[in-house]
Amino acid sequence: EAQVTQNPRYLITVTGKKLTVTCSQNMNHEYMSWYRQDPGLGLRQIYYSMNVEVTDKGDVPEGYKVSRKEKRNFPLILESPSPNQTSLYFCASSLFRGTGLYNEQFFGPGTRLTVL
Amino acid sequence: EDQVTQSPEALRLQEGESSSLNCSYTVSGLRGLFWYRQDPGKGPEFLFTLYSAGEEKEKERLKATLTKKESFLHITAPKPEDSATYLCAVQVRSGGSNYKLTFGKGTLLTVNP
Numbered sequence: 001e002a003q004v005t006q007n008p009r010y011l012i013t014v015t016g017k018k019l020t021v022t023c024s025q026n027m028n029h030e031y032m033s034w035y036r037q038d039p040g041l042g043l044r045q046i047y048y049s050m051n052v053e054v055t056d057k058g059d060v061p062e063g064y065k066v067s068r069k070e071k072r073n074f075p076l077i078l079e080s081p082s083p084n085q086t087s088l089y090f091c092a093s094s095l096f097r098g099t100g101l102y103n104e105q106f107f108g109p110g111t112r113l114t115v116l
Numbered sequence: 117e118d119q120v121t122q123s124p125e126a127l128r129l130q131e132g133e134s135s136s137l138n139c140s141y142t143v144s145g146l147r148g149l150f151w152y153r154q155d156p157g158k159g160p161e162f163l164f165t166l167y168s169a170g171e172e173k174e175k176e177r178l179k180a181t182l183t184k185k186e187s188f189l190h191i192t193a194p195k196p197e198d199s200a201t202y203l204c205a206v207q208v209r210s211g212g213s214n215y216k217l218t219f220g221k222g223t224l225l226t227v228n229p
Contacts (some may be wrong), residue, residue, distance in 0.1 A: 056210070104150070
């Protein structure tokens with residue numbers, strides 16, 4: 001089954017404790033992206049990656065890191081989480097052509113993160 | 117700065133009452149406009165992609181259209197199961213071979229039986 005998986009689905013942590021949210025896709029997609037969704041602010045892009053070893057900042061990259069060492073995986077790293085990073089996080093993937101995203105993005109089920 | 121504005125923020129319809137959702141955008145060099153549906157607590161689900169003004173796409177009770185400044189999602193004879201948040205997103209070239217996606221805040225649609 002074609003899918004994007006995220007782990008963990010729920011996480012409660014404390015300020016300053018490093019954490020990683022994993023994202024994996026089995027569709028051989030070039031493009032992967034991380035979003036956060038907050039009430040009243042909508043879905044905002046954190047980082048995206050066009051392919052292995054190619055990443056770029058989205059609209060809200062501060063406090064986050066990413067890496068793309070393999071095509072299927074795109075982990076999101078919070079080196080020193082703070083309460084303002086409490087949010088619902090989504091990973092997504094898509095085929096990519098030279099002219100941009102090709103058609104739909106597939107979204108993961110989301111990770112609800114609470115930073116105390 | 118790229119901007120995507122969706123209206124209305126919320127829309128309540130009676131079953132069978134057709135209406136339209138709006139997505140207006142101010143971007144440099146549109147490379148695609150996407151419509152998604154999102155149910156509470158779930159990831160967005162793809163509906164349509166539109167690439168050029170005048171393009172139209174249909175799926176069941178939904179029809180998406182695109183002009184140079186906005187897109188409409190028309191809902192014909194909606195049913196309660198069409199209740200969801202509808203998101204639009206625009207893709208622009210952000211430099212070199214990179215492309216960026218910007219989402220609107222969404223329209224919360226409620227269809228009452």
